[in-house]
Amino acid sequence: MNRLVVISNRVGPLNDEGKAGGLAVGLADALRQRGGVWFGWSGKTGEDGTFGPLQIKTEGEVQLITLDMTQADVADFYNGFANQALWPVLHYRMDLAGYDRRFSEAFWRINERIAARLAPLLKQDDLVWVQDYHFAPLGSQIRASGFSGALGYFLHVPFPPPEVLTALPDAHRLVRSMLAYDVIGFQTVTDRDNFARFVAGEIGGRVLEGGWIEASGRRVRADVFPIGIDAERFAAFAATAEARRRYAQLRTELHDRKQIIGVDRLDYTKGIPERLSAFERLLKDYPENRNKVSFLQIAPLSRENVKAYARLRRELEELAGHINGTYGLLDWTPVRVMTRGFSRKGLSGLYRASDVGLVTPLRDGMNLVAKEYVAAQDPENPGVLILSRFAGAARELSEALIVNPYDNAEMTEALQLALRMPLGERKERWQALNETVRKGNSRRWCGLFLDALEATHAQRRLKFLDESEGGASAKTELARLRRAAGVPPWGELKPFRGRHVRL
Ligand code: ADP
Ligand code: F6P
Numbered sequence: 001m002n003r004l005v006v007i008s009n010r011v012g013p014l015n016d017e018g019k020a021g022g023l024a025v026g027l028a029d030a031l032r033q034r035g036g037v038w039f040g041w042s043g044k045t046g047e048d049g050t051f052g053p054l055q056i057k058t059e060g061e062v063q064l065i066t067l068d069m070t071q072a073d074v075a076d077f078y079n080g081f082a083n084q085a086l087w088p089v090l091h092y093r094m095d096l097a098g099y100d101r102r103f104s105e106a107f108w109r110i111n112e113r114i115a116a117r118l119a120p121l122l123k124q125d126d127l128v129w130v131q132d133y134h135f136a137p138l139g140s141q142i143r144a145s146g147f148s149g150a151l152g153y154f155l156h157v158p159f160p161p162p163e164v165l166t167a168l169p170d171a172h173r174l175v176r177s178m179l180a181y182d183v184i185g186f187q188t189v190t191d192r193d194n195f196a197r198f199v200a201g202e203i204g205g206r207v208l209e210g211g212w213i214e215a216s217g218r219r220v221r222a223d224v225f226p227i228g229i230d231a232e233r234f235a236a237f238a239a240t241a242e243a244r245r246r247y248a249q250l251r252t253e254l255h256d257r258k259q260i261i262g263v264d265r266l267d268y269t270k271g272i273p274e275r276l277s278a279f280e281r282l283l284k285d286y287p288e289n290r291n292k293v294s295f296l297q298i299a300p301l302s303r304e305n306v307k308a309y310a311r312l313r314r315e316l317e318e319l320a321g322h323i324n325g326t327y328g329l330l331d332w333t334p335v336r337v338m339t340r341g342f343s344r345k346g347l348s349g350l351y352r353a354s355d356v357g358l359v360t361p362l363r364d365g366m367n368l369v370a371k372e373y374v375a376a377q378d379p380e381n382p383g384v385l386i387l388s389r390f391a392g393a394a395r396e397l398s399e400a401l402i403v404n405p406y407d408n409a410e411m412t413e414a415l416q417l418a419l420r421m422p423l424g425e426r427k428e429r430w431q432a433l434n435e436t437v438r439k440g441n442s443r444r445w446c447g448l449f450l451d452a453l454e455a456t457h458a459q460r461r462l463k464f465l466d467e468s469e470g471g472a473s474a475k476t477e478l479a480r481l482r483r484a485a486g487v488p489p490w491g492e493l494k495p496f497r498g499r500h501v502r503l
Contacts, residue, residue, distance in 0.1 A: 257293060
């Protein structure tokens, strides 16, 4: 098996400590199972920044290699370009995007630096897998350093329509740089199609059948690989002593009230104020819920130095205060907002103790919380998942109550329905959801992506060998890989018509 080298802005942890962020959770699950190298930012600042020493740690089969950044890098690259320009635009929020040439320069410079530090560690037969928006152009820098092996990229967040992405002054350069990869993975068909539209409409490329894109003399496979969780492990967490302790704490405090839970980084994409407003309306329009239902929002602080995040925190505190002031009783606080982190075992106990999982982002790449909520439920008495149609997970989890988070009345009705759903229907919905979450787990996500990467790269190699009249053994290898990943041979490429779901 070839060595896997993963590069992402956040690295680890591999254990079950609290960590807010789907990328870290999904990758930890995948890497723990397969082993490999995980390379990226240490999360710390140091005077030498990316020029400083590499910090190397080994945990089981995984080697974690990290670098510091300077304070200026964090301000301009991470808080600046990544989270004030790219993040809002990728989540369709042009209104919140702030663009600054200094941020943009830092973004391209840090990508160049990371590639320069990574290059000496790479072997030509490594499978190199770059993750997420922070490092979208890293592939082109890695290629420039002389690496010609298998190189893939996965975008954890949405890819918006070209009409939105073009608001970003670097959009064309960014997408062109992504053509250096062999395979580009997206969470949903919509994201993939938006990317294809950008390539065809903005940079004069061609979209071919079978997920292939051709532009600037490069042929890249762009496809859909929905990320999952290690569902079996997460379900087992719910039976641990720590989970049971959290479960008992929450249920004791509730008495016989029902619990609605939300778990999200404190981010404006998650639709938390909209959720609180729906809960307020539930108490107003359906008074039978007063003193009978509580709402717990776990919202660890995120990107606190970015203004939009600080504003959101204030808004949330005001809303919760308003609802509690209006409806609270001496022995009942309707809404609780907690910004602390929990261990993954602890979280699984809280999910299990909650009658309703309210996962209603305004826009989300996938949303692993939805999958965790399902995995943690008691099969004999499962809770109800309410899920936004704008979460990538809604494509797979259609047995949830699917809502439009902008429609306050619909959200309220979904809450009322969920709180009263009979056990039979809860079980039926949950069984279907649980099967999907178990099947589409992190192992499958990682396996499908790497199969596609190996096969695509082998095709490129074969084409090269064919042209230079070599390659019988590569052909045999390719035939094997083609069978494994179902990748069409070069000769079968046809013009792209309509949408593709390849999984
Ligand atoms: P995002 O990647 O945008 O943060 P996801 O829903 O995909 O959104 O992933 C969030 C991850 O962070 C989940 O695995 C969730 O369990 C974890 N998480 C969120 N809040 C906490 C918390 N307070 N303590 C520990 N983990 C958390
Ligand atoms: O999954 C989306 C994501 O943005 C990751 O890219 C990121 O690591 C995570 O959420 C948490 O954000 P941050 O790394 O900025 O804390």
